[in-house]
Amino acid sequence: MIIENLAEFASKKFGQNFLKNDIYLHKIIQAMPNDDLKVAEIGPGLGDLTKELVKVRNVTAFEVDKRLCEHLTTEFKEPIHKGHFELRCGDVLERWESGSLLDEPYHLVANLPYYIATNIILKALKDEHCRSILVMVQKEVAVKFAASVTQKEFSALSVLAQTVGKATLCFEVEPEAFVPPPKVTSAVLLIEKNRSLDDERFEAFLKIAFAQPRKKLSKNLTAVFSKDMVHQTFEKLGIDPNLRPHEAETSIYHHIYNELKDNLDGKQQSEQRKISKSRAKNTQR
Numbered sequence: 001m002i003i004e005n006l007a008e009f010a011s012k013k014f015g016q017n018f019l020k021n022d023i024y025l026h027k028i029i030q031a032m033p034n035d036d037l038k039v040a041e042i043g044p045g046l047g048d049l050t051k052e053l054v055k056v057r058n059v060t061a062f063e064v065d066k067r068l069c070e071h072l073t074t075e076f077k078e079p080i081h082k083g084h085f086e087l088r089c090g091d092v093l094e095r096w097e098s099g100s101l102l103d104e105p106y107h108l109v110a111n112l113p114y115y116i117a118t119n120i121i122l123k124a125l126k127d128e129h130c131r132s133i134l135v136m137v138q139k140e141v142a143v144k145f146a147a148s149v150t151q152k153e154f155s156a157l158s159v160l161a162q163t164v165g166k167a168t169l170c171f172e173v174e175p176e177a178f179v180p181p182p183k184v185t186s187a188v189l190l191i192e193k194n195r196s197l198d199d200e201r202f203e204a205f206l207k208i209a210f211a212q213p214r215k216k217l218s219k220n221l222t223a224v225f226s227k228d229m230v231h232q233t234f235e236k237l238g239i240d241p242n243l244r245p246h247e248a249e250t251s252i253y254h255h256i257y258n259e260l261k262d263n264l265d266g267k268q269q270s271e272q273r274k275i276s277k278s279r280a281k282n283t284q285r
């Protein structure tokens with residue numbers, strides 16, 4: 001496929017900003033974990049990163065844009081034939097609906113489409129076959145995942161990353177490295193997993209805890225749990241009730257969650273009952 005004007009060819013809908021810089025492509029390869037597990041690449045695009053990946057690993061790539069799928073099938077004829085490269089066309093998020101992205105252990109390596117980057121990382125954190133995540137994302141997103149406690153960027157995403165392993169912001173990438181250039185600075189984020197997220201309610205609990213990041217953590221929790229319950233839990237665990245959400249360590253979130261999670265269920269159930277009752281009323285009318 002000959003593309004006369006790459007900037008015009010790029011689809012905004014699919015978040016296409018092609019990385020056209022060999023230095024950063026090589027830096028991504030160097031940052032990969034040092035083993036021979038398979039690599040899953042999301043959004044291979046024109047295949048610039050893919051070309052480097054297939055030199056060192058077996059790769060399965062997921063691409064939503066049919067034009068690019070056709071291009072990649074021609075471009076990677078040989079590695080496809082040799083069994084080093086497999087292309088799956090379609091929306092990667094739909095693939096995740098039926099379980100793991102691949103049915104064997106893998107590392108995720110990608111220059112992600114920014115409009116669904118956080119969503120993809122969260123799916124990969126839960127995917128038990130995913131061993132690590134090395135992705136180019138908007139710098140702001142990378143900072144949130146990699147922040148340490150007490151930094152103002154420490155967020156629910158940082159707690160989730162620390163729950164499964166270790167997150168590192170590897171390096172920043174300026175907009176000019178891409179065609180077309182995105183409006184924001186990018187960064188490569190590495191999350192090395194030693195376990196997977198297995199409790200979706202913990203994520204829901206963190207949303208409550210960080211709902212108003214500048215308020216006190218105890219205050220945020222009273223949006224769902226009674227004041228007494230929050231007070232007693234903090235006292236039992238010896239936690240300062242004046243802590244702001246970004247000042248509490250990941251382990252503190254797990255301790256509080258373990259104390260309150262049964263009541264979180266109760267709350268969810270009572271909300272559910274309220275919804276069902278109001279639906280029943282509406283049907284009677």
Ligand SMILES: C[S@@+](CC[C@H](N)C(=O)[O-])C[C@H]1O[C@@H](n2cnc3c(N)ncnc32)[C@H](O)[C@@H]1O
Pocket residue numbers: 014015016017018019020042043044045046047048049062063064065068090091092093110111112113114116
């Ligand atoms: C930022 S571009 C990266 C392209 C290429 N890897 C590079 O580095 O130049 C994002 C890629 O993700 C693809 N993409 C967007 N949404 C997708 C989805 N839901 N499932 C699979 N691929 C998707 C786009 O078509 C595009 O190829």
